[in-house]
Amino acid sequence: MAMHAVRLSPATQLHGGISSNLSPSNRKPNNPIVRYGCGSSKRCRTVTVLASVRENDANGRDNSVRAMEVKKIFEDSPLLPKPLSSNKLAESVSNGSRVRVAYQGVRGAYSESAAEKAYPNCEAVPCEEFDTAFEAVERWLVDRAVLPIENSLGGSIHRNYDLLLRHNLHIVGEVKLAVRHCLLANHGVNIEDLRRVLSHPQALAQCENTLTKLGLVREAVDDTAGAAKQIAFENLSDAAAVASAEAAKIYGLNIVAEDIQDDCDNVTRFLMLAREPIIPGTNRLFKTSIVFSLEEGPGVLFKALAVFALRQINLTKIESRPLRKHPLRASGGLKYFDYLFYVDFEASMADEVAQNALRHLEEFATFLRVLGSYPVDTTML
Numbered sequence: 001m002a003m004h005a006v007r008l009s010p011a012t013q014l015h016g017g018i019s020s021n022l023s024p025s026n027r028k029p030n031n032p033i034v035r036y037g038c039g040s041s042k043r044c045r046t047v048t049v050l051a052s053v054r055e056n057d058a059n060g061r062d063n064s065v066r067a068m069e070v071k072k073i074f075e076d077s078p079l080l081p082k083p084l085s086s087n088k089l090a091e092s093v094s095n096g097s098r099v100r101v102a103y104q105g106v107r108g109a110y111s112e113s114a115a116e117k118a119y120p121n122c123e124a125v126p127c128e129e130f131d132t133a134f135e136a137v138e139r140w141l142v143d144r145a146v147l148p149i150e151n152s153l154g155g156s157i158h159r160n161y162d163l164l165l166r167h168n169l170h171i172v173g174e175v176k177l178a179v180r181h182c183l184l185a186n187h188g189v190n191i192e193d194l195r196r197v198l199s200h201p202q203a204l205a206q207c208e209n210t211l212t213k214l215g216l217v218r219e220a221v222d223d224t225a226g227a228a229k230q231i232a233f234e235n236l237s238d239a240a241a242v243a244s245a246e247a248a249k250i251y252g253l254n255i256v257a258e259d260i261q262d263d264c265d266n267v268t269r270f271l272m273l274a275r276e277p278i279i280p281g282t283n284r285l286f287k288t289s290i291v292f293s294l295e296e297g298p299g300v301l302f303k304a305l306a307v308f309a310l311r312q313i314n315l316t317k318i319e320s321r322p323l324r325k326h327p328l329r330a331s332g333g334l335k336y337f338d339y340l341f342y343v344d345f346e347a348s349m350a351d352e353v354a355q356n357a358l359r360h361l362e363e364f365a366t367f368l369r370v371l372g373s374y375p376v377d378t379t380m381l
């Protein structure tokens with residue numbers, strides 16, 4: 001069979017709107033339809049792409065040509081927006097009608113789902129780096145940024161704690177997302193063919209047991225959907241991606257294993273960030289996130305945490321990070337590591353008891369900043 005040109009079909013579809021002109025009878029068996037688009041959002045358009053690529057692979061024809069053509073489809077498609085990079089931020093133009101939410105990764109990343117859960121109907125804007133997502137908010141190009149901060153299996157996403165401090169955005173909400181990982185490979189690739197697995201380090205950590213059983217060599221990439229895209233782009237036959245079922249749809253991959261995370265209860269918590277804080281309320285359950293540093297000495301952390309215990313305020317999270325601007329402190333001829341403590345507690349800044357606790361903490365903290373006071377996501381409790 002000759003290599004068919006891979007082309008974008010004019011049959012561009014609008015979900016729930018303009019219908020496709022590609023009837024099932026047009027679909028010749030040697031012209032399988034690969035769909036690139038999102039299936040979850042009703043407003044999202046789906047481009048139908050005619051491609052003969054699978055047959056060509058099976059017949060051992062030139063895979064590099066196939067890979068280049070598939071790559072071109074992705075690059076040309078206006079429906080898979082290129083992630084923003086810091087030097088291309090100005091290219092991000094708003095149509096003005098929907099909340100724009102920046103996330104790190106490419107289409108199909110869990111962060112995109114988190115943005116959609118927090119702001120249904122939002123325009124999710126992919127960014128190459130977390131810094132770009134922050135910058136996009138700071139420069140008024142988008143309204144919000146979404147940031148994964150911790151996972152029930154993999155733990156804290158440390159770098160993102162550091163970013164919270166480096167930038168001056170406010171936490172205005174949180175979202176907890178059930179993360180169900182799949183192993184995605186190109187069609188025709190079996191689980192026994194796999195040698196390598198690509199994904200975000202957090203996702204790899206969350207599937208540690210399964211990946212070890214399968215004896216796969218881990219390769220870290222920027223995000224789960226980016227891994228899926230790479231598998232498809234490069235038409236890899238010895239590698240799979242750990243990513244979502246949604247990413248499989250978008251990048252035309254096959255799900256070779258489902259629910260591969262080490263525990264079925266796998267939840268990632270994301271933070272929503274904005275230029276302005278929200279006005280904290282008392283009408284529902286609120287949480288407040290703070291960061292502080294302390295002098296060195298016996299019992300200082302105990303004293304700091306006691307300001308909450310004394311007032312019956314529940315702590316939900318504590319994380320320590322190096323104080324990077326001043327990582328070492330000399331005292332009594334010794335050098336100590338210097339830390340920042342990030343604490344989340346269950347109270348609103350509108351509660352007097354929370355204000356009193358922070359006033360008390362200020363008495364001995366060398367630095368204190370409130371990162372945000374925001375409603376608790378109770379949908380997963």
Ligand SMILES: O=C(O)C(=O)C[C@]1(C(=O)O)C=C[C@@H](O)C=C1
Nearest residue numbers: 109110111148200202223224268
């Ligand atoms: O790579 C993605 O899809 C992301 O959205 C990032 C991320 C993370 O940083 O934790 C989000 C959710 C999952 O825990 C795995 C990866």
